[in-house]
Amino acid sequence: xxRGLKVSDLTIRRKGRSGEAAIGPLSFQAEGGxxxxxxxxxxxxxxMSLRAIMGLLPPGFVMGGDVQLADDAQPLSGDEALRAELxxxxxxxxxxxxxxxDPLKSVGSQIAEGVVRRGILPRGKALERAGTLLAxxxxxxxxxxxGLFRHQLSGGMAQRIxxxxxxxxxxxxxxxxxxxxxxxxxxxxxxLELLRxxxxxxxxxxxxxxxxxxxxxxxxxxxxxxxxxxxxxxxPARMLLGNxxxxxxxxxxxxxxxxxxxxxxRLLSIQGSAASPFDHxxxxxxxxxxxxxxxxxxxVEPELAEVDHVSVACHVVQMRTEALxxxx
Amino acid sequence: MSESRPEMVxxxxxxxxxxxxxxxxxxxxxxxxxxVRRGxxxxxxxxxxxxxxTLTRLITGxxxxxxxxxxxxxxxxxxxxGRPASAQLVFQDPAGSVNPYRKIWKSVSEPLHHLNxxxxxxxxxxxxxxxxxxxxxxxxxxxxxxxxxxxxxxIARALVTKxxxxxxxxxxxxxxxxxxxxIxxxxxxxxxxxxxxxxxxxxxxxxxxxxADQVMVLRDGxxxxxxxxxxxxxxxxxxxxxxxxDATSGKHGLAGLESxxxxxxxxxx
Amino acid sequence: xxxxxxxxxxxxxxxxxxxxxxxxxNRSGSLSVGLGLLGALVVFSFVATIVGGSxxxxxxxxxxxxxGTGGHLLGTDPLGRDVLAWIGGGIRTSLEVALGVxxxxxxxGWTVGVASGLLGGWVDIVLMRIADIQLxxxxxxxxxxxxxxxxxxxxxxIILIAVFGWVxxxxxxxxxxxxxxxxxxxxxxxxxGRTRTAIAFVHVLPGLTTEISVLASLQAGIxxxxxxxxxxLGLGLQPPYVSLGFLMSEGxxxxxxxxxxxxxxGAALALLVIxxxxxxxxxxxxxxHDTSVGNL
Numbered sequence: 001x002x003r004g005l006k007v008s009d010l011t012i013r014r015k016g017r018s019g020e021a022a023i024g025p026l027s028f029q030a031e032g033g034x035x036x037x038x039x040x041x042x043x044x045x046x047x048m049s050l051r052a053i054m055g056l057l058p059p060g061f062v063m064g065g066d067v068q069l070a071d072d073a074q075p076l077s078g079d080e081a082l083r084a085e086l087x088x089x090x091x092x093x094x095x096x097x098x099x100x101x102d103p104l105k106s107v108g109s110q111i112a113e114g115v116v117r118r119g120i121l122p123r124g125k126a127l128e129r130a131g132t133l134l135a136x137x138x139x140x141x142x143x144x145x146x147g148l149f150r151h152q153l154s155g156g157m158a159q160r161i162x163x164x165x166x167x168x169x170x171x172x173x174x175x176x177x178x179x180x181x182x183x184x185x186x187x188x189x190x191x192l193e194l195l196r197x198x199x200x201x202x203x204x205x206x207x208x209x210x211x212x213x214x215x216x217x218x219x220x221x222x223x224x225x226x227x228x229x230x231x232x233x234x235x236p237a238r239m240l241l242g243n244x245x246x247x248x249x250x251x252x253x254x255x256x257x258x259x260x261x262x263x264x265x266r267l268l269s270i271q272g273s274a275a276s277p278f279d280h281x282x283x284x285x286x287x288x289x290x291x292x293x294x295x296x297x298x299x300v301e302p303e304l305a306e307v308d309h310v311s312v313a314c315h316v317v318q319m320r321t322e323a324l325x326x327x328x
Numbered sequence: 329m330s331e332s333r334p335e336m337v338x339x340x341x342x343x344x345x346x347x348x349x350x351x352x353x354x355x356x357x358x359x360x361x362x363x364v365r366r367g368x369x370x371x372x373x374x375x376x377x378x379x380x381x382t383l384t385r386l387i388t389g390x391x392x393x394x395x396x397x398x399x400x401x402x403x404x405x406x407x408x409x410g411r412p413a414s415a416q417l418v419f420q421d422p423a424g425s426v427n428p429y430r431k432i433w434k435s436v437s438e439p440l441h442h443l444n445x446x447x448x449x450x451x452x453x454x455x456x457x458x459x460x461x462x463x464x465x466x467x468x469x470x471x472x473x474x475x476x477x478x479x480x481x482x483i484a485r486a487l488v489t490k491x492x493x494x495x496x497x498x499x500x501x502x503x504x505x506x507x508x509x510x511i512x513x514x515x516x517x518x519x520x521x522x523x524x525x526x527x528x529x530x531x532x533x534x535x536x537x538x539x540a541d542q543v544m545v546l547r548d549g550x551x552x553x554x555x556x557x558x559x560x561x562x563x564x565x566x567x568x569x570x571x572x573x574d575a576t577s578g579k580h581g582l583a584g585l586e587s588x589x590x591x592x593x594x595x596x597x
Numbered sequence: 598x599x600x601x602x603x604x605x606x607x608x609x610x611x612x613x614x615x616x617x618x619x620x621x622x623n624r625s626g627s628l629s630v631g632l633g634l635l636g637a638l639v640v641f642s643f644v645a646t647i648v649g650g651s652x653x654x655x656x657x658x659x660x661x662x663x664x665g666t667g668g669h670l671l672g673t674d675p676l677g678r679d680v681l682a683w684i685g686g687g688i689r690t691s692l693e694v695a696l697g698v699x700x701x702x703x704x705x706g707w708t709v710g711v712a713s714g715l716l717g718g719w720v721d722i723v724l725m726r727i728a729d730i731q732l733x734x735x736x737x738x739x740x741x742x743x744x745x746x747x748x749x750x751x752x753x754x755i756i757l758i759a760v761f762g763w764v765x766x767x768x769x770x771x772x773x774x775x776x777x778x779x780x781x782x783x784x785x786x787x788x789x790g791r792t793r794t795a796i797a798f799v800h801v802l803p804g805l806t807t808e809i810s811v812l813a814s815l816q817a818g819i820x821x822x823x824x825x826x827x828x829x830l831g832l833g834l835q836p837p838y839v840s841l842g843f844l845m846s847e848g849x850x851x852x853x854x855x856x857x858x859x860x861x862x863g864a865a866l867a868l869l870v871i872x873x874x875x876x877x878x879x880x881x882x883x884x885x886h887d888t889s890v891g892n893l
């Protein structure tokens with residue numbers, strides 16, 4: 001596992017509360033050069049999980065579990081250890097491309113700032129690297145670009161420069177929180193292709209949080225679906241989306257509109273509203289909205305179990321699989 | 329062209345809107361013409377900067393055109409205090425569209441000037457029930473509602489005066505996909521029941537296909553393509569439209585994978 | 598994504614009915630101390646009047662007696678007036694002036710700011726230039742000049758100080774209106790057929806109350822100091838008005854023989870100002886938006 005990433009049993013709880021974790025456990029492993037997509041809606045815990053990996057949980061929350069980077073002997077755990085990696089082995093890309101920039105300084109003075117301040121590269125080399133990266137991001141006229149200020153950038157430009165900034169320290173892991181949601185459709189693909197090129201060339205891992213299943217299908221090898229703070233399904237992206245097992249994933253795929261032969265129509269929808277990870281009592285978190293829910297589902301929380309290369313946390317699916325397998 | 333064709337509820341003829349920002353002239357809309365038939369939905373597709381939001385402001389009367397004309401029910405839309413606008417608007421940002429300090433029934437019944445408090449509350453109650461917000465939430469403030477619920481409130485407010493035209497400016501862009509499905513279904517149900525016409529602005533072609541009878545593509549303030557929805561999605565004529573369609577559905581996105589529902593032959597609920 | 602998050606952690610969205618209580622517990626330090634101090638001073642002023650009698654009562658036999666002597670808890674001034682009684686009356690006078698100025702400044706500033714923001718165009722330009730001119734005039738020379746003319750009148754003094762106090766509110770309200778104007782609910786109100794005045798009161802004002810309160814608390818303190826300063830110089834409020842500043846000016850003359858005449862009113866004044874400042878800080882801290890959580 002060269003330059004890979006392994007997240008083990010990542011959990012998030014409210015401070016002072018014990019018992020079941022509100023969010024998690026989240027576990028996955030990714031090799032360098034691949035991308036992991038975490039998909040979910042509001043309240044799924046996907047963004048909080050990403051923040052936990054960054055060591056940036058808001059006050060009042062506590063994380064458990066650890067993050068192992070390939071070159072380390074020991075895994076990293078706890079806010080401080082993870083935060084220390086920001087700008088070193090972790091690169092971060094946020095939803096709002098402009099939030100990465102100080103409006104009062106030019107782009108040039110900011111791009112190199114991080115690596116220089118952390119002592120990763122001397123200033124001269126940093127600026128050289130910045131130039132190379134900007135060229136890779138599609139800015140041939142590097143001098144001009146370095147002199148721009150935030151208000152002169154369009155959304156697409158800003159995000160591409162933000163990516164350049166994030167990869168300056170040659171991070172092992174890129175953590176992206178909805179990196180293309182704020183961009184026009186035509187730019188999304190461009191930006192994601194840049195990210196993919198980077199991770200493949202540098203054997204880095206991309207962990208991307210998104211609500212857009214289609215994008216994840218195209219750009220990520222692995223897909224993790226979260227609902228109400230729990231991982232409900234996990235596996236190879238295209239396989240999973242081509243044949244989703246968990247009722248929530250099925251519903252999500254079903255209710256997403258896509259261009260096809262049908263015109264005006266009603267969409268498949270999930271009744272009720274999203275479960276909050278912090279308001280949880282017993283049983284499967286999706287049970288109240290699930291068309292297949294059994295009594296078992298309402299009393300016992302399902303665990304992830306492998307079904308054909310894909311891990312699914314659903315009693316109904318697991319029972320169905322057992323029924324089909326010959327008993328030992 | 330459109331003098332006495334009452335079935336054309338919204339008519340735009342050579343609609344143009346310019347405005348000044350500092351020393352520059354911004355041509356937000358240039359020579360836009362279209363018609364919307366009663367009870368149908370026109371999807372206006374455009375990326376940022378295409379002028380789609382300006383169009384919504386012109387239809388509702390929040391802004392006046394620089395030249396050309398816009399008619400709603402045969403008359404140019406004009407905002408007069410004391411009278412609600414004939415075309416109402418549902419905004420993109422659910423939290424920003426309702427006053428965060430007021431109870432939602434008050435926000436919903438704001439257009440009903442001529443009624444007393446009790447009647448306004450009753451009207452709000454009825455329309456909120458119709459969009460799926462129960463009586464127990466009437467006196468709640470927006471801070472307690474989710475994005476989807478807030479959009480329902482915004483839709484309720486737009487419908488409370490029984491206006492014949494509802495303009496939706498990216499109403500589901502800020503919502504989760506499952507909530508989006510609920511809201512799109514709700515809008516269609518309400519349209520069938522109440523018979524209003526709808527101008528639905530979006531950047532998302534897939535969403536447009538779900539709701540549209542007619543499609544208009546805007547680019548840099550101009551009409552790129554205008555026609556009925558089935559023909560548009562089967563094969564647009566304009567290269568920009570084709571590029572947009574490609575970007576959304578081509579090899580990217582879920583259509584690249586067979587949709588679970590259609591493959592199984594399931595019908596939506 | 599939806600801005601109102603589902604977790605129950607309210608980030609940048611403001612929910613007035615829900616958050617106040619938990620905030621109160623966490624960060625009400627300044628606010629309670631500030632309000633407590635002001636409350637205590639008000640109570641003290643009434644107690645002082647009861648104990649000390651009428652501030653105007655002069656007793657030349659008991660002139661300049663020290664604190665604790667002859668029934669005068671804080672001593673007397675050169676004319677035998679009881680210092681405690683004077684402070685009692687003085688606190689109330691100061692508060693009257695401060696509240697009067699703040700009320701007038703807020704009313705004027707808000708009207709100008711909202712009108713400027715909502716109406717725009719030349720109204721905005723003219724009003725804002727007036728505001729700029731107002732700010733460029735140094736207060737003290739004007740106070741001195743005008744005070745000579747208006748002589749000893751509280752209403753006139755309040756108006757005079759308020760003339761120099763309304764601009765920050767106008768700017769605050771105007772900038773807020775300009776931001777809020779583009780918000781969905783203001784457009785929705787226009788589409789609903791609301792008049793502009795109704796929009797100003799119903800939609801714009803509630804959002805401003807916190808910021809106005811903060812500004813007002815801080816301004817009250819400054820205003821107290823102005824009144825005291827003018828009275829000290831012999832310009833603001835002279836007897837029969839009971840002003841802390843006036844007593845301090847008397848006390849200055851006899852500072853080495855009878856320190857209590859200047860020190861006690863000075864302390865009372867300082868405590869009042871501190872009380873207002875802490876209150877202002879407290880309100881600001883209480884309603885500070887916690888933006889660290891962001892989009893979850």
